[in-house]
Amino acid sequence: MYRPDLSPVADSLALSALVGALPLLTLFVLLGGLRLKAHWAGLAALGTSVVVAVWAYGMPVDLALLAGTEGATFGLFPIMWIVLAALWVHQLTVTSGRFADLRRAFNLVSDDPRIQALIIAFCFGALLEALAGFGAPVAITGVMLMALGFSPVRAAVTVLVANTAPVAFGAIATPIITAGTLTDIDYTDIGAYVGRQTPLLALFVPLLLVALVDGVPGLRQTWPAALVCGGAFAVAQFVSANYISVELTDIIASLVALGAVVAFLRVWRPAESERVREELRRAAESERQEAAGGSTGPSGAGPTGAGVPDEGVPGEGSPDGVERDGGARPLSGARIVLAFVPYLIVIAVFSVAKLWEPAKEFLADSDVSVPWPGLDGEVLTASGEQSSTTTYVFPWLSSPGSLLLLCGVLVAAVYRVRAWDAVREFARTVLTLRWALLTVGSVLALAYVMNLSGQTITIGTWIAGAGAAFAFLSPLLGWLGTAVTGSDTSANALFATLQQTAADKAGLDPTLLVAANTSGGVVGKMISPQNLTIAATAVGLLGKEAVLFRKAIGWSALLLLAICLLVLLQSHALAWMLP
Numbered sequence: 325m326y327r328p329d330l331s332p333v334a335d336s337l338a339l340s341a342l343v344g345a346l347p348l349l350t351l352f353v354l355l356g357g358l359r360l361k362a363h364w365a366g367l368a369a370l371g372t373s374v375v376v377a378v379w380a381y382g383m384p385v386d387l388a389l390l391a392g393t394e395g396a397t398f399g400l401f402p403i404m405w406i407v408l409a410a411l412w413v414h415q416l417t418v419t420s421g422r423f424a425d426l427r428r429a430f431n432l433v434s435d436d437p438r439i440q441a442l443i444i445a446f447c448f449g450a451l452l453e454a455l456a457g458f459g460a461p462v463a464i465t466g467v468m469l470m471a472l473g474f475s476p477v478r479a480a481v482t483v484l485v486a487n488t489a490p491v492a493f494g495a496i497a498t499p500i501i502t503a504g505t506l507t508d509i510d511y512t513d514i515g516a517y518v519g520r521q522t523p524l525l526a527l528f529v530p531l532l533l534v535a536l537v538d539g540v541p542g543l544r545q546t547w548p549a550a551l552v553c554g555g556a557f558a559v560a561q562f563v564s565a566n567y568i569s570v571e572l573t574d575i576i577a578s579l580v581a582l583g584a585v586v587a588f589l590r591v592w593r594p595a596e597s598e599r600v601r602e603e604l605r606r607a608a609e610s611e612r613q614e615a616a617g618g619s620t621g622p623s624g625a626g627p628t629g630a631g632v633p634d635e636g637v638p639g640e641g642s643p644d645g646v647e648r649d650g651g652a653r654p655l656s657g658a659r660i661v662l663a664f665v666p667y668l669i670v671i672a673v674f675s676v677a678k679l680w681e682p683a684k685e686f687l688a689d690s691d692v693s694v695p696w697p698g699l700d701g702e703v704l705t706a707s708g709e710q711s712s713t714t715t716y717v718f719p720w721l722s723s724p725g726s727l728l729l730l731c732g733v734l735v736a737a738v739y740r741v742r743a744w745d746a747v748r749e750f751a752r753t754v755l756t757l758r759w760a761l762l763t764v765g766s767v768l769a770l771a772y773v774m775n776l777s778g779q780t781i782t783i784g785t786w787i788a789g790a791g792a793a794f795a796f797l798s799p800l801l802g803w804l805g806t807a808v809t810g811s812d813t814s815a816n817a818l819f820a821t822l823q824q825t826a827a828d829k830a831g832l833d834p835t836l837l838v839a840a841n842t843s844g845g846v847v848g849k850m851i852s853p854q855n856l857t858i859a860a861t862a863v864g865l866l867g868k869e870a871v872l873f874r875k876a877i878g879w880s881a882l883l884l885l886a887i888c889l890l891v892l893l894q895s896h897a898l899a900w901m902l903p
Contacts, residue, residue: 327704328778330785332381341786343380344779347373347770348808351853355870356877362857362869363759366766373770377777388773390699394716395772396765399854401718403458403810404764405725407858408757410463413732415749417666420739425663427471428655434589436597437472437604438534438546442553444468445486446530447582448667450557453487454574455674457495458724458811459858461487464667466862473601474537475608476863481875482536484850484859488883489526489557491812491846492518493565493573495724496678499812499845500570503820503838512570516903517839519565519573521890522846523558525883526577530554532879538600546594549585556584566903572679666735673731674724687722694718699776706781713776760861763869764810767853771809775818780808784819788826795830795895798823798837799844799887803880806845810854815845832895836902840891847883850876 333340351369354360360368370392377383377391417423430440445465452461462483469479492499493515500518504511530550534542543550560580564573655663676683693715695701700714720726736746774780784801788794801823805815816838823841827834849855856869856876865871894901 325702325704326383326387327708328381328383328706328776328781330706330778330782332778337782337786337789340380341783343376344774344782346376347774347779348804351767351770352873355853355856356873359870361759361867362853362860363763363766363867365870366763366770366853370766370770370773373773373777373779376779377773381777381779383777387699387702388777390696391703391772391776392769394696394699394714395769397716398772399765399768400761402723402725403768403854404757404761405723406728407459407463407725407760407861408753409725409728409732410460411467411757411862412750412753413666413670413728413735414464414467415753416732416735416739416741416746419745419749420741422663422665422739423471425655425659426468429660429663430472432655432660433586434594434597435601436546436594437474437600438537438542439549439585439589439594440472441469441474441482441486441533441537442530442549442585443582444472445483446533446553446557447578447585449483449486450490450574450578450581451671453490453494454496454572454578455671455678457491457498459855460724460728461490462855462859463862466859470863473604473608475604475611476865477611477871477875478537478604478607480859480863480865480872482533484855484872484876485532485536485879486529487849487855488846489522489529489561490574490578491806491849492522492842493561493570493577494812497571497573499816499842502813503816503842506817506820507824507834507838509824509835509838513835513903514839514842515570515573516566517835518842519562519570520901520903521839521843521887521894523562524890525843525846525887526558526561527551527554530557538603541596542600545596548592549588549594552588553581553585557581662738665738666731669731669734669738670728673727673734677722677727690719690721692718692720703776706778711776713772756866757861759866760857763857764854767808767810767857771814774808780805780818781822784822788822791830792832794826795832795837795840796888796892798826798840799884799891802841802844802846803848803884805841806848807852810849810852812842812845812849815848816842833902836891836895840887843887843891844884847880847887851880 331337331340333343347369350372351365354365354368355362374388377388378385433443434440449461449465452464465483466479469482497515500515501511504514530553531543531547534546534550557577560577561573564576677687678684696714696716703711703714705711787797787801790797801819802815805818806812809815819841820838823837824834827837851873856872860866860869860872
């Protein structure tokens, strides 16, 4: 049986950590520095991880390759299954002609793109994160912003940055519950600590969003609405995490923030909305012209390699499936309700699946555990225990992707989309996602090889050796884990126990550092190759993940620094903030 050695290179933990980090360095240099397409960068990093696992860590070749196959399978199902189903639901709204009504309905609340970014990317995205998690919020809100006139790059970066503060409590607080299970710390205690960290992010993220949409003028003209949005979300997240329910935290916070913004808009209106709309229109047109002048994208779905199939709205002939004339007829109440039907169905289905205990238990019991052939029983953890990672769980029914598929069937029925048209759109979505499937599969294969060979735990153990200063570095592990795997839950599965052990050795509060791992992870999600690919696919930039990476990395690093400083202060001067 293979057991990872934490210091396989010259018996040095530091050198071993440096060698173990080579796959990550390969990935980020190729993606951000050399601007290689994400699927090639992912495959190159995967190859590097296998070489390091075999050469430096002594992992048998067959086990390294099998670890990669399990990771790739997990990347395809359930991860990309979620994205596929989410984009299919969107395409059903496009083919039915209702998506243009949705755009006009949001204009009734506010026709200012900066406010729409707050409502859609932050509030509605947080609700989707609470219910579905994984890549669904980025995929769905990205195409919604595109429909409102955002350029592809601006839409993608906006939703990536917005998908931060809600992540810790996403998918009904799965990351926090996972950390509690692994550490035997009550997950409600971890949630209470996280609820005193991420609300500070939530307070400032809406300000970043309006700055991303309109720069300094946008910040100057819409800061009142951004503060109302962030403040309402932060207060609700804090109150729910500490005094109501950890599981319902994001649901409550997103709805409170949405209600606060809508109410505030009754007494306040932003200035220069027309200027912003015109600037966004010109930016979007410029990007389209630039793309049209280039070669056909790798997905074969048009010049940009768009991940969203180019299906025009019936009667409008729009090449990208978005009505741009605003519609001639006034919106009736019935049309507004029908425009929101897909998202109301998503909320209803996920609420039943996640909050109604009988349904929750039924779905959980439907999961099929598959001991990975040739790998299960052959790999130990660094502590000498049997690795649970070698058992693949096939959530054929409980996966958010399967629930979104059900939502799509219901949407097709309500919109009276013909069965053949629905199947055709599903097939087209699969076709245009093929490069994204390769990217995410290779990145998750990379994560599994690094985890099972011991590369990831070596890096984490080396960072944890900082002693009392580890309070500052603690969120870095969560950030690293989420950047590699694309999941805050996976980051906690990797490092929660390590955070607890390091805290005990350094005389720090274990619950604080486990919470810090979760909070650090939320700001690593925006630069995860998995999430970058989902965002790029949703807005038609597949193959240009490097562009998004370069625009998101600065914000990710800035927010990480803020979390690191906060945790350091909470371990000493601001200890009064903790429960």
